[in-house]
Amino acid sequence: MEKKITNIDSLILSFLERTISSDELQVLRKWVKASNENEKYFRQFQESWLLSNGAFAKKRFHKEQAYQNFLDRIKKSDINVTKRPIALRKILYYAACIILIFGAGIGLQYGLRNHQNEEVMSYKLESPRKAKVKISLPDGSVVWLNASSSLCYNNQFGVSNRDLSLQGEGYFEISKNPQLPLMVTSGNVKVKVLGTKFNVQNYQDDDEIRVALQEGSIDFSDSRYEKSILMKPNQLIICNKKTGVLTLKDINTEYTNSWIHDDVFFNEEKLGTIAKVLERAFDVSIHFENEGLKNLIFYGDLKIEADNIIQIMDIMSATNKFNYRYNRDKKEILIFH
Structure with a gap:
């Protein structure tokens, strides 16, 4: 079926360039939701835009080539685009910071509010279970989101603020900007950063918030x-959510971000905590015959690969600390003695 596109391409480009107005955004959202065909076109546009320039790994951003690659790809699909000249404005931010990658399962949500007579757009990037994603932020910083995690910021990021809100787990490599420190908020905890590498873990069902510093320095506060506490490299802060008790440890932090390479390192970790990691990584539900099993301690290094949950459970149960049953149809695991 022939699909005529008038100004939709310009709206999508404006969206990617973060120059879209609220009225234009509403038009675009309405158009995307109007049909499956429109949504498919929107997805293909964004995917081609990202894949053609590698914005997550490179500093340069060839938007003209990205758009041409998109047109070439569309020619091979069932959607025909009415060709017309498009004015490509100078990009102020990398498109990757607001890209919506459906294949990886990232979700993007919008929020609009007025603030000091200026319109502020809020963005939320989500990584669901069984997925993790790498994101380039507008200021050149890089964030990896672990499974079942989300990151929020607004369109003033890199301009008047560098404020991020994290739910779940993220590893951060922050570009230096002494005039505009970056702030990560996760629950009651705030991490103030000038330029550094660190990992923050705070899932909603976790009992603790963990912040591990690899390089640089960060100002930790609750x-x-x-x-506040000024952290140094190779330090870990554990904050008990219920009691508020803070514990500062000296550790080897090289393993704290191993999850971005599909490795999970456990050092005196409770089985209950490990179960949560596996649930998010494999999108399964893990149940315990009794609460005491959750307190079993494990050491080790696990490789998270596609559908290797059985191999992992076999390795762990080989310690004779527990037995397990896996219901593949229901994607449920029962741990028992």
Whole structure:
């Protein structure tokens, strides 16, 4: 079926360039939701835009080539585009910071509010279970989101603020900007950064918030306390969500971001905590015959690969600490003695 596109291409490009107005955004959202064909076109546009320039790994961004690659790809699909000249404006931010990658399962949500007579757009990037994603932020910083995690920021990021809100787990490599420190908020915890590499873990069902610093320095604070803690490399802070007790440890932090390479390192970790990691990584539900099993301690290095949950459970159960049953149809695992 012939699909005529008038100004939709310009709207999508404006969206990717982060120059789209609220009215234009509403038009674009309405158009995308109007049909499956429109949604498919929108997805293909974004995917080609990303894949043609490798924005997650490179500094240069060839938008003209990206668009041409998109047109070439569309020619091979069932959607025909009415060709017309398009004015490509100078990009102020990398498109990757707001890209919507359906294949990886990232979700993007919008929020609009007025602030000091300026319109502020809020963005939410999500990584579901069984997936993790790498994101380039507008200021050149890079963030990896682990499974079942989300990251929020607004269109003033890199301009008047560098504020991020994290739910779940993220590893950060932050570009230096002394005039505009980056702030990561996760629950009661705030991490102030100038330029560094660190990992933050705070899932909603976790009992603790963990912040591990690899390089540089960060200022750790909890809204329940007046004082902050200046962290040094190879330090880990554990914050108990219920009691507010803070524990500062000296550790080897090289393993704290191993999950971005599909490795999970456990050092004196409870089985209950490990189960949560596996649930998110493989999109399964793990149940325990009794609460005592959750307190079993494990050491080790696991490789997270496609559908190797059985191999992992076999390795762990070979310690004779527990037995398990896996219901593949229901994607449920029962751990018992």
